[in-house]
Amino acid sequence: MELSITVNGAPHVIDVRPHATLLSVLRDSLFLTGTKRGCDEGECGACTVLVDGYAADSCIVAALSVNGSRVDTVEGLGGQHGDLDGLQRGFVEAGAVQCGFCTPGFLMTLTAFMRENPNPAADEVRMAIAGNICRCTGYSQIVDAVRIAVANRPQ
Amino acid sequence: MVRYEGEPIAGVVAEDEALARDALTAIAVELEATPAVGDIEAAVAPGAPLVHPDWRGYDVAFDYPRNGNVAAELNSDPDPEALANAFKQADLIVEAEYRAPRQYQAYIEPKSALASWESGRYIVHTASQFPFNVRDQVASFLGVRVSDVRVIGHHIGGGFGAKLDAGLEPYAALFARAVGAPVKIDNDRTEDLLTCGCRENAVVRMRTALSSDGRILARDVDCLMDNGAYSGEMPFMASLPMHVFGQVYRSGPTRIRCRLIYTNTAPTGAFRGVSGTYLYFALERNMDECALRLGIDRRQFRIKNLIGDGEATLVGQVLSDAGLLREGFDEIERMAPWSEVSRKDASPGKLVGVGIAATTWLTNPGAGSVTLKLNEDGTVGLVTAATDNGSGAVTMGVAQIAAAELGVKPNDVVIQMPDTDSAAYDAGSQGSRTTHVVGRATLAAAAEVRQKILAIAGDLLEAAEADLELADGAVRVKGAPSRSVTLSQVATEALRSGGPIAAAGSYATPLPAFNPSCATGLLFPTFPTPTYHVHLAVVEVDAATGQVKVVRYVVAQEVGKAINPDAVRGQIQGAVAQGLGYLLYEGLDIENSRYKQRTLETYRLPLAVDIPNVESVLMEHGDSAGPYGARGVAEPPIVPVAAAVGNAICDAIGKSINRIPIRPDDILEAIDVDGRLEPA
Numbered sequence A: 001m002e003l004s005i006t007v008n009g010a011p012h013v014i015d016v017r018p019h020a021t022l023l024s025v026l027r028d029s030l031f032l033t034g035t036k037r038g039c040d041e042g043e044c045g046a047c048t049v050l051v052d053g054y055a056a057d058s059c060i061v062a063a064l065s066v067n068g069s070r071v072d073t074v075e076g077l078g079g080q081h082g083d084l085d086g087l088q089r090g091f092v093e094a095g096a097v098q099c100g101f102c103t104p105g106f107l108m109t110l111t112a113f114m115r116e117n118p119n120p121a122a123d124e125v126r127m128a129i130a131g132n133i134c135r136c137t138g139y140s141q142i143v144d145a146v147r148i149a150v151a152n153r154p155q
Numbered sequence B: 001m002v003r004y005e006g007e008p009i010a011g012v013v014a015e016d017e018a019l020a021r022d023a024l025t026a027i028a029v030e031l032e033a034t035p036a037v038g039d040i041e042a043a044v045a046p047g048a049p050l051v052h053p054d055w056r057g058y059d060v061a062f063d064y065p066r067n068g069n070v071a072a073e074l075n076s077d078p079d080p081e082a083l084a085n086a087f088k089q090a091d092l093i094v095e096a097e098y099r100a101p102r103q104y105q106a107y108i109e110p111k112s113a114l115a116s117w118e119s120g121r122y123i124v125h126t127a128s129q130f131p132f133n134v135r136d137q138v139a140s141f142l143g144v145r146v147s148d149v150r151v152i153g154h155h156i157g158g159g160f161g162a163k164l165d166a167g168l169e170p171y172a173a174l175f176a177r178a179v180g181a182p183v184k185i186d187n188d189r190t191e192d193l194l195t196c197g198c199r200e201n202a203v204v205r206m207r208t209a210l211s212s213d214g215r216i217l218a219r220d221v222d223c224l225m226d227n228g229a230y231s232g233e234m235p236f237m238a239s240l241p242m243h244v245f246g247q248v249y250r251s252g253p254t255r256i257r258c259r260l261i262y263t264n265t266a267p268t269g270a271f272r273g274v275s276g277t278y279l280y281f282a283l284e285r286n287m288d289e290c291a292l293r294l295g296i297d298r299r300q301f302r303i304k305n306l307i308g309d310g311e312a313t314l315v316g317q318v319l320s321d322a323g324l325l326r327e328g329f330d331e332i333e334r335m336a337p338w339s340e341v342s343r344k345d346a347s348p349g350k351l352v353g354v355g356i357a358a359t360t361w362l363t364n365p366g367a368g369s370v371t372l373k374l375n376e377d378g379t380v381g382l383v384t385a386a387t388d389n390g391s392g393a394v395t396m397g398v399a400q401i402a403a404a405e406l407g408v409k410p411n412d413v414v415i416q417m418p419d420t421d422s423a424a425y426d427a428g429s430q431g432s433r434t435t436h437v438v439g440r441a442t443l444a445a446a447a448e449v450r451q452k453i454l455a456i457a458g459d460l461l462e463a464a465e466a467d468l469e470l471a472d473g474a475v476r477v478k479g480a481p482s483r484s485v486t487l488s489q490v491a492t493e494a495l496r497s498g499g500p501i502a503a504a505g506s507y508a509t510p511l512p513a514f515n516p517s518c519a520t521g522l523l524f525p526t527f528p529t530p531t532y533h534v535h536l537a538v539v540e541v542d543a544a545t546g547q548v549k550v551v552r553y554v555v556a557q558e559v560g561k562a563i564n565p566d567a568v569r570g571q572i573q574g575a576v577a578q579g580l581g582y583l584l585y586e587g588l589d590i591e592n593s594r595y596k597q598r599t600l601e602t603y604r605l606p607l608a609v610d611i612p613n614v615e616s617v618l619m620e621h622g623d624s625a626g627p628y629g630a631r632g633v634a635e636p637p638i639v640p641v642a643a644a645v646g647n648a649i650c651d652a653i654g655k656s657i658n659r660i661p662i663r664p665d666d667i668l669e670a671i672d673v674d675g676r677l678e679p680a
């Protein structure tokens, strides 16, 4: 079946199987492998992308249900030449990346969250990322990354 | 014979996953049910079915005590008379049993492997912590020479010990040759959980003989560890109690029997901190119970029995610097004075408790190597089979060392991904060995590269080598910075005189001396390059719901030298989170030889809202063997966590809970027993 979506600003028309998930379309049809598959059951958040601006676990989103939508993935966060956005730089500076497998999901969840809450308290950040699992870092440096990104944001 | 749920029996290769799953349903397997045993205590009971009826005929690499369902057995050899006398003369004997469940590593990237068969060789791509081990295991599975297998490592989405052994790689290689095309196998989460070599479940029984003035006179320890259906490295783990019960506290004559038991369950394996996590839980819970029964302050009781500089452990290994344990207690005291944290100003309905625990751990000594080369643009190429399992040990630690020695920026060290064809042997990302061992190898390689650079630069600059320094990607004459050549110029000149600049370095930690007659079945005899740790936890328990909140967590850790302090803190924070998960939320329950938890929905991992900011102090007493004195860092901060937090919870509720995990229901049940602590 035919799926029309705009991914990171670029329009795509893709032939998909009826039950294909958005995650499998992103990874296996568009080869955007920055979005990770950690569980395929909506538990870990590694597959988080933005659908029309809202964070969603792409492994439990039927691709055809987002026909006509705008999807943003981690590949779209930085600039054209591989330069990082403010939140990504915060992650680097805070040491918020260990194995890095969870990182794209956290970045997308926090990108959506910080649009609504540009200046969050640490507790609010912890609540916001409660749907993303990181097995490596113990989360503190991810919370720090948000603080650093906020502090470094051009006023 | 199928011995556990998840054991490979047949495979299907197809062009995509959906087809493969369809084809699987076409395979009919006829199995005849035979009696199984899924529980370690049942497996050692008389008349239990044997998991391996033919165990006697097995070919083991070297012999060690085995018997029926006992896959390996360790027995210490204390002076029997001294042991008996100590128990006879004891003023108090404290006896208890401690239990721990399996813990799933739950790295966020499930295992996968891609293999092909090209020009008579197997090429395997995998995100492994230990590519050379995978090479050896694939070769042995296929019955080919190790050099017929090439393993190429990739970025690892977490491993924590579970990606040290081969998993899917041997099957991918077998199928690739059979179908004549590259074959990829991906675990889904449930497949991954069911077949992962989890931390083993265990039962530890202990009797401790005490004098009324607070000395430990003797101990008798009996451990049962679950091996699962097949053994990999697990027989080595049966030795761990010999270390744990003699390298923190003085314990007098100590009898240890540890049996590793076959069951009809998935094979267990390495998880950060291995058996140490629950052995220290047992030891430190016991220390609290002893102190309480003696009426002595729990911290004082520990300090009184701590081993010191130059004392020998139960295996006869002399710990020249064990006095650092005492320093660890002092550091903790500076950050969180015991009298203050014990004051327990609880808010209504809450119970506050404090726990403390100490650990001595090791730095894995396994061999490693590095080749460094100077590229023609002045960057440094680094070739090693050491892998980065998320700790930054290669991409930060080893690269930083090479950069510092050769005067380039860390970003100008170009690291090749591990490849068993191009790099020499490396013992894998385990036991915090990479910065220590591979860092040492890097120093050796860098010294030689540096020498070659200086020789050429000396000619170019017409200066004595002794007058030169390496900095900012150049060689300069000391005191005359305008006289310099870039490393790029040096590398280019080398092509005309003597050839390209490259050198290799290797290292393996020399093993400490020990007493081979201290025990039988001692496969893991020493703890090289020891590290010392003291952890303190303050918890708040909700008396109505049994919920535990860790309000403070404080770590003092001897690291030798922190090469990258932020990364060290990150390792401590992450390890404490895994330890809290172990104690408070995780655990695989086994029912009829099967796991009850089968997805990340039912296997509850710690979330951001569960984990406190860990306060840590890094103690830096340079150990001369490591680079700049660095010791292993990343593995051990998980080891004392269950012990410290378990003690804090028991202190809060005034009751003993001697099993992991401690969940709200367990707390409510313990509180309710005599109604002494009414929920507020």
Ligand code: FES
Pocket: A036, A037, A038, A039, A040, A041, A042, A043, A044, A045, A046, A047, A048, A057, A058, A059, A060
């Ligand atoms: S892969 Fe989608 S939530 Fe885990």
Ligand code: FES
Pocket: A096, A097, A098, A099, A100, A101, A102, A103, A133, A134, A135, A136, A137, B108, B157, B158, B390
């Ligand atoms: S950094 Fe490894 S899972 Fe988060």
